[in-house]
Amino acid sequence: MSEFALQTPTQDAGLDTAMKVVFQWDYDPQVEELRRLYVKATEAQWIAERDLDWDRPIDHAKFAATPLGVSLPIEQTSYWQSLSEETTWELTRRTAGFRLSNFLHGEQGALMVAAQLVNAVPHTDAKFYAATQTMDEARHVEVFARYIGKLDEVRPIAPAVKRVLDATLQTDDWLKKLVGMQIVVEGLALYSFREMRNLTEEPLLKDLLTYVARDESRHHAYGVQYVERCVPLLSDAERTELEDFALEAARTLIDSRNQQTLVSSILPIWAEAGIDPAELLACVAQEREALVRNMRGARRLGPVQGFVIPTLRRCGLLSERVAAHFHDMLRQNLGSTVVGADLEEFLERIPDLPRDTAAWVLGQA
Ligand SMILES: [Fe+2]
């Protein structure tokens, strides 16, 4: 532990934000579903130290099934298959460390946005709920940091993730904060947590993600229930602005140019694990077709098409105009086979939101 000081060497420069703080003098319940969600959240609080078994060492063999979170299943390449058990463990461990580090930094962003929402949202029930979310996010920061400490080291935040968190923290519009955080960032996170939780066999990671994913499904529900109430009251211009904010956030996180920066951050980590990243990438390029063919339907759909866009549609934030932009962006990144050749086909393929997100995230739906 470093020595206590007013200025810490690890803090960043600080971000100027434009948030407005709003008092609400009417304390009666007004948005029933948010009040219920708040009560549910207080009942579902858990304690990281008490409820997770931190003394368990990480099981290397069981950890092997943890998904790497890159867009192609590189663990199926002949190059990967030819590596020794020791090298595979090092690669899996460090790649997961990188991915979990970005979850961790994202959780810190969520912690601060949730705290801003307490200040900025105008309805009492929404302030109450955001207060419970703030507590949840503090716990998520705590558990991810602790787990990474057992596995690897905390890696720096990916620039794309930082940009979206900054934009969400900086805006003065609380609805944009809700859309940026609850719908886009947490939608993508929920999708990733679900995948990691359901595929990993490492018991501590599985337990930790079970608790976190349950909380996150509530955060997503807060966004949906609150935003879908607000959207019908917006002017056309306001709704367009909100749609564009969601589009830009998604674009920053998944556009291939930003994915490129994600890949370039991970290459040195792979080299640390003792392989030649260029050789692995060459093998991925060579075997790409077979890798894509082996991917199952849901994975091919991906988090934006499979979850974020359905959420936006449910909230009334998917006009034909913005849907066309989403289609365009996804087609450039994933190709027409995955996203559909035209807007009509694209919209047809968008699934409905799961009826019970909490069950869906735990693989029970
Ligand atoms: Fe979280």
Ligand SMILES: [Fe+2]
């Ligand atoms: Fe969250």
